[in-house]
Amino acid sequence: MGSTSFIPVARPLLGEEEFEAVRRVLESGILAHGPEVEAFEREFAEFVGVDYAVAVANGTAALDLILKAYRIREGDEVITTPFSFIATANAILYQGARPVFADIDPETYNLDPDKVLELITPRTRAIIVVHLYGHPADMKAFRKIAEDHKLILIEDAAQAHGAEYRGRIVGSLGDAAAFSFYATKNMTTGEGGMVTTNDRRVAERIRMLRDHGQAEKYLHVELGYNLRMTNIAAAIGRVQLRRLPQLNSRRRENAEVMTRILSRVKGIVPPIEKPWARHVYHQYVIRVTSSYPYTRDELAKLLRERGIGTAVHYPRIIPDQPLYQSLGIGCPRGCPEARRAAREVLSLPVHPHVSREQAEMIARTIAELGRS
Ligand SMILES: Cc1ncc(COP(=O)(O)O)c(C=O)c1O
Structure with a gap:
């Protein structure tokens, strides 16, 4: 781009490798869930440093399915930040639960742990922290609050692929994390999302929920959804992860x-x-x-x-x-x-x-x- 042309605030960087990866998938004929998705999950889990990664249709679905996997429901309160993209809080509404907004730290724009403490009630079940703009939230403080009050700690890492907190990659610091691969993110698949966790039961439940609650082919054990990632998106994601x-x-x-x-x-x-x-x-x-x-x-x-x-x-x-x-x-x-x-x-x-x-x-x- 020349210095005289307009500089947009966001633009994905894609190269020959992404084009090649898409071509390979199109030629394979496996367009929906397939081996690229499974490989992307393995590589993303390794990158973040967790046992499980589950690919989904977008970041909103990742948050939604994490809350469903932890059985957040009506009557529950989830503390989160008022200063984020709407999806963070809407995922709480999807469960019929109540978002409780705590104020932010003016330096990092992330949720302020002291403000979260003030809002804990017997109904509080979880905290969703957002690593806003790509700067990690103060996870040690949130871990302590979550442990002291027996709360589920969820990271919204939609804006923070590869960010580090005390040398650890975000997405590995709570009970589960949601990533987005929307077109403007640090890495993209067009639309796409990923859940990362060390909790095997949560990973398994999300795998089922994203696929119509199927435990095995045409055996549906609960009300699930179609929130799968395509093989095409995953092939792009694998190249973007390397980049x-x-x-x-x-x-x-x-x-x-x-x-x-x-x-x-x-x-x-x-x-x-x-x-x-x-x-x-x-x-x-x-x-x-x-x-x-x-x-x-x-x-x-x-x-x-x-x-x-x-x-x-x-x-x-x-x-x-x-x-x-x-x-x-x-x-x-x-x-x-x-x-x-x-x-x-x-x-x-x-x-x-x-x-x-x-x-x-x-x-x-x-x-x-x-x-x-
Ligand atoms: C902080 C945050 N949470 C959640 C989302 C939702 O992700 P998606 O747009 O992939 O559904 C986004 C981005 O769009 C986001 O920035």
Whole structure:
């Protein structure tokens, strides 16, 4: 991509190998569940460092099936973050259970463990933490809460393929984790998802649930769904998994270039990386505070005019969505930090198609606008 063309905020990086992999599957004639899916599951489990990986149709299905496998149901409460993509909380609603929103840590934008503690009741069954933007949540603190209160700990790792917490890959740090391979993610299969877990019974139950509750061919033991991954998607996923270290390194290099410049710009707060974290920058998110001469939305417009795409992840916290308001599910303690983040955050292009020069140009443009 030349430096004069528009830089989109997201764009998947695919090469000859993905085309070849798809061709191989099409020629094999095995298009739905097949050997590519099974190989992808084995390779993904090995990469994350867990015993089991179960491929599903998308990340939302991964979350939904984890909650079903743990038999979360009506009357249960699940504590989660108000500052995520809607799917995190909707998976709780699918079970007839109640999402309880705790506020976030303003530095990492992830769920704040102390705020979670305040909201535990006898009805609490689980916590869903999100490794938002690719920065891991503070899993040691969440592990302790889960153990002390006998809660199921679920990781929403949809934005954090390959991120590390104290040297361990996320997706291996709770009872089960959900990944998404949506087109904009750090690795993609177009649409797709994966559950990772060390719990054999949960893995087996999800294998059944994704396939109409089939225990064996045409023996249906419970109400399941068709949430399988296709062999075509899995073949792409296997190539993308091999590329992932390089894709994440490119994101990290771009992030470093931008942070070096933006950390000196008054009113802009670049993303941080905790000493115990390896951030994979699914999104590179700055805060545009009131000390910057433009508001977040004005800056987004000025950048667009200069050929730089941006996005806001997310402009409205989940409990403020009309769906949640109509259900009367708010934020018990108000979630002031999540609301402030929703007003201030702006995602800049950081994906592997962005060259080092472009990353520098994006950050310099924001610095120059800051001087006007
Ligand atoms: C944090 C988070 N959770 C869940 C999902 C749902 O994944 P999918 O779109 O694959 O259903 C996404 C992404 O889209 C996400 O970003």
